[in-house]
Amino acid sequence: MRKVLIVDDESWVVESLKDLVDWKHYGFEVVGQAYNGAEALVAIGSLKPDVVFTDIRMPEMNGLELIQRGRRLSSRIQFVVVSGYAEFAYAQKALTYGAVAYCLKPFDEMEISGVLLKINKTLDGAKSDPDYSLIQLLDDPSSENQLKLQEEFKKYRIPDWSTGGFVAVVAVGPRELPDFYEPVLKLKIGTSKTAYLFGAREAETRKRKWIEHFPPGTKGIGISEKMTDLSVIKEAIALADLFAHQFFVNAEAGVFDAQSYKNDELNKQMMEMNDAIRDKDQKEANLVFERIEGLFRSRSLSIRHAFQVYNMTVSFLFGLGQAENILYSYEQLVQSYPQAFAMLDELQKLTARYMRSSDSPSVETKNQTFNAILQFVTSHFNEDISLQNLSDQFFMNPSYISQLFKKEAGETFTTYISRLRIAYACELLSSDNYSVHEIAEKIGYHDYFYFTRIFKKITGKTPTQYRGEQK
Structure with a gap:
């Protein structure tokens, strides 16, 4: 052994x-x-x-x-x-x-x-099969690394890459793509994403096989355009990643490659969305949502555009810019909504609530308002609670609630609720009644590793270290 x-x-x-x-x-x-x-x-x-x-x-x-x-x-x-x-x-x-x-x-x-x-x-003395050998070369386009990349392609016998070209493929799903018989370089690029590099001449045959027998458990497969320059591998993988997430837009799993997108049309609609929200024109906002939905249904947009629609709409509504409610990755979007149309439906409902609400009070409102919010947060900090939840509960603009926390509590809503949760975690860690994993769930964190990072950031110790010091 x-x-x-x-x-x-x-x-x-x-x-x-x-x-x-x-x-x-x-x-x-x-x-x-x-x-x-x-x-x-x-x-x-x-x-x-x-x-x-x-x-x-x-x-x-x-x-x-x-x-x-x-x-x-x-x-x-x-x-x-x-x-x-x-x-x-x-x-x-x-x-x-x-x-x-x-x-x-x-x-x-x-x-x-x-x-x-x-x-x-x-x-055992056999040659290693380093799936991860490319990762140390991709970010540095030096001539030395270009030579190393050439050696990697030669080692894996990827044929005619300099003339016939190569493609990048990204698969979204928990499992790797099966039945790769041709030479291929493989790279894990996320918890549920794997990238593959192989000769362009095999790409069309491989694509047909995936379409005829789509790999179980896979959500999307993206195929880049043909490349002949090794210095653009990273860009090729990013492109394949974008295509792979088309399953979110199309609301179905599949194999996706290059297509034309209606960028100008979407930009026009987002400008009209901004005007409708500024004027609190619910009828016009609904028409804009219909037109944007039409663009998605015609499959003329990508997940990058879905990402744009989400962030810009929320920013228009609440002036949050890049604040804590804004999504920042494809993965977050996919985890938050099953597909683009569910996202659009939620955004339309959010916009309608904003239109129906009365004008938000100024920051100079009496503190009784904030005290009520604070009491609610203190009583429900271990639940799934967000600025949007508070907005629904107290019929206020999320941006205004965020300002109240900074003005009256001297810290952001996220920081405040994190401190409440970690303080309670410290109480629970003082006994052996619950495991660390159970405590994370009990205080409102469903991601164990995120909980440990927040705990360490606030206390300077890991939960295990803190528990050990209490004995």
């Missing part, structure tokens, strides 16, 4: 990774665990593991430094980074420092199992 060491400053994370995989089935056993980098370095010296799964952000010594120093103890150790941060810079550094894979939390059993299979090949 090959030995595995798991390193993370949250004991719950360590235990969940231990229980996720049938380690013995793949020829591994977990021989130890550590809760910071310094402790892990000592464990590496004594346990001599073959594989180390490590978080990046940890006290005393972070995961990147652990990889560097651990490599000095043994060049054969295979480091796998597991992190809650889907940031290109982290992945780039981790792979540059010698990690063999970068996996995002929450863990995916298939992904971890796939990493173990690759590690087995490496430790």
